Amino acid sequence: MGCMDQGAALSSEARQSAQRLALPALLQARAARDGDAPLFSDRRTRWSAAQALEIAARRAGSLAAQGIRRGDRVALLCSNRSEFMEIVLGCGWLGAVVVPINTASRGMQLEHILANSGARLLVAETQLVSAVYALDAARVALESIWLIDSHEDGEADEIARRTASPVQRQTLPPLAEPIAAADLGDGDPLAILYTSGTSGLSKGVICxxxxxxxxxxxxxxxxxxxxxxxxxxxxxxxxxxxxxxxxxxxxxxxxxxxxxxxxxxxxxxxxxxxxxxxxxxxxxxxxxxxxxxxxxxxxxxxxxxxxxxxxxxxxxxxxxxxxxxxxxxxxxxxxxxxxxxxxxxxxxxxxxxxxxxxxxxxxxxxxxxxxxxxxxxxxxxxxxxxxxxxxxxxxxxxxxxxxxxxxxxxxxxxxxxxxxxxxxxxxxLKDAIRRRGENISSYEVEQVLLSHPAVETAAVFAVQSEFAEDEVMASLVLREGALLEALELIRFCEPRLPYFAVPRFLDFVGDLPRTENGKIQKYKLRERGITATAWDLEKSGYKLKRS
CATH class of the missing domain: 3.40.50.12780 (ANL, N-terminal domain)
Known part of the structure; x- marks a missing residue:
């Protein structure tokens, strides 16, 4: 075999090896080994390996019929249920990129994710989609929304019907005729997972x-x-x-x-x-x-x-x-x-x-x-x-x-x-907070706090919780002459932040420690910890809404 022939053979072998690590090949291999064995359940629906393979090809068909192509991003706002995995499998089969979004995302964070990803299609549970309708449609690229009707929240469904939006809405379409899997390699993106920024907006990790x-x-x-x-x-x-x-x-x-x-x-x-x-x-x-x-x-x-x-x-x-x-x-x-x-x-x-x-x-x-x-x-x-x-x-x-x-x-x-x-x-080292398994960007929390008309300056940082993880604390300076109750600020944050990012501790102070060039010295706040003047949400008796 000549050098060029040998190189071509090696290249073909490498390509086949790369394809074996892509989702379509993994699904096909699993179905071939034991197609009748169970693979996935959400405790309401259960799929065998063979059924998962068919669902991937057919959900890819319905995505393609919507005009989704290889490389397009599909946003997914959904809790743990079979429809979530349907979209993941369909995108993986088609070569599209799924963008799963934390179901607690609201406001600036949610808008940034949709805008940054450039998702044309959003698949969302009906009771979650009202957070999307509250956004500025001109700032995102959404063209269509597929609604997963959970039959659990008639109020949200009514909001969906009443809200004026240029984005087309329809019920999640049925599985279509199966299509052939895309020719994918191991380096092709399957998902973009957004992880909280440490000194700026959330970053979309290309997986x-x-x-x-x-x-x-x-x-x-x-x-x-x-x-x-x-x-x-x-x-x-x-x-x-x-x-x-x-x-x-x-x-x-x-x-x-x-x-x-x-x-x-x-x-x-x-x-x-x-x-x-x-x-x-x-x-x-x-x-x-x-x-x-x-x-x-x-x-x-x-x-x-x-x-x-x-x-x-x-x-x-x-x-x-x-x-x-x-x-x-x-x-x-x-x-x-x-x-x-x-x-x-x-x-x-x-x-x-x-x-x-x-x-x-x-x-x-x-x-x-x-x-x-x-x-x-x-x-x-x-x-x-x-x-x-x-x-x-x-x-x-x-x-x-x-x-x-x-x-x-x-x-x-x-x-x-x-x-x-x-x-x-x-x-x-990063200026991030981890609370109850969730990564929180202090920057994003600060932006919400600063959007309140009574707040002049805000610094958000981690303090130790009783569960050996972080709690969110905010030190705040109010505008001159302004009055603001702690619970009023919490209620202001609630529709604008994921529930886990709403600060537990609020400390209204006269000033914040700063460097010579005016930057807030957060390490001093962390060292100070929970002050005697800090207000504690847990002790207030107020319960945050988690939807």
Whole structure:
């Protein structure tokens, strides 16, 4: 074989290998292995692997009939239900890019996501879509909205009928005739997942097909997922964690059961009812569950292990002893993968684990110079495998270059590498807040606070909660002569922010600490913490609406 012929053969082989990591090929391979085995359930609807394959091809057909083409973005505002996965599969089959949106998004954040992504079509549950109608239609590219009629909120449906909007609306169309899968490679984008900005607006993380495949491989390997496992999640599918769980089920011949939401009182009953063997929790969920009175249901399930990033070390063994579920820690982000971790036998409470094969990591100073073991610095990471990480931030080339400078992804997290190779999380360098598993941009919260006519200056920052995670606190300076009650400001924020981003603590002050050039010194506010004058939403008795 000549050099050119050999090169062509290698190129063809590489192309075929890349195609095997794209969603259409994964669906076809799973259906070929065992098409009748269950793959996905939302506890109301259940699909086998063969049915999921058919749904992908037919939902792609209905998207194509709407005029959606390869590379177009399709926004998705939907809770955990089968229609969510229908749209993901249809987009993945067609070569379109799905843009899942946090169902709590409101106002400026929601408008930015729709405008930045350039989504032409929005698929939304009827009871959620009123937040979209409240936006300035001229600022977004939406042409059509498909409404998922949940039959749960007649008021929202009435709002949809009464609201004047140039955007066409229709009920989610039925599945169309199947179409052929797009010719996709491992680097083609499957989703854009918006993660909160640290000093600006939310960034759309471009997640290629292969990133989800490798997320599934690394996560499932660490969890020990095997054929026939039932994976149960009550975490939202619009986040990496739960969406990754679907790909674990797909590639490891398991089933994913996606429940509507987390319920502390119903969690263990749900594990029993779904016959789950593996589950997923966030750091704050474990102390909440341990804070309840023990019940027989806590030991009546089949779950052997849970992916549990960020659970404080002193809770881990207590939870396992009480509930019989081993907790697996690790480290990853929407932009990266399961970079740090290991199997359950490699776990050490309070540590994130060791570097996984296929990745590289360094702890560095502010100039990216490596620091010795035992010294805290920023964690930077990279992958040896093509497209195991995100491809950048959509429509934000400057932010992409900044985050991937020197060809390493800069996590913004401050960590220590121990002498034995284990990594310990210290804190976040970025000006972001993580509350109840949600990333919150202090910038976005500040913009809402500053839009109130009585507020002159606002600084939003994290303070420690009783659940070992962050709470949102705001220090505010009012305009001269203005009067403002704390609860009035909370009610102002409520329709403009996701419920989890509404500040818990408000502190009205005369001035804020600043640098010589006038910049607010947030580190001083964080060091000060919850002041004696701070107003506490939790103690006020007022309950935020969560829809």
């Amino acid at each position: 290629p097909h292969a990133q989800f495949f490798w997320w599934a491989r690394y996560t499932a390997a660490n969890l020990g997922v095997v054929r026939g496992d039932v994976l149960y999640t009550c975490l939202p599918l619009f986040h990496t964690n739960a969406l990754n769980a679907f790909f674990q089920a797909l590639t490891y011949d398991a089933e994913l059961v996606a429940d509507r939401r987390f319920s502390a009182s119903g969690f263990f009953n749900a594990l029993i009812e779904t016959n789950a063997t593996v589950t997923y929790v966030l750091g704050a969920m474990v102390p909440i569950l341990l804070g309840r009175a023990a019940t027989a249901q806590e030991r009546a399930h089949r779950v052997r292990i849970a992916l549990a990033p960020g659970v404080p070390g002193h809770f881990q063994q207590a939870f396992t002893d009480r509930c019989g579920i081993a907790l697996l820690d690790g480290y990853g982000s929407t932009e990266t993968n399961f970079v740090l971790g290991g199997g359950i036998d490699e776990q050490r409470p309070g540590l994130m684990g060791k570097l996984a094969a296929g990745f590289d990591a360094r702890v560095v100073d502010e100039n990216d110079h490596p620091l010795p073991d035992g010294v805290a610095g920023e964690l930077i990471v990279r992958s040896d495998t093509p497209f195991a990480f995100a491809s950048g931030y959509f429509g934000m080339p400057d932010k992409t270059v900044e985050a991937w400078r020197n060809l390493w992804f800069h996590t913004g997290d401050r960590v220590v590498r121990e002498a034995d190779g284990y990594y310990r999380f210290v804190d976040r």
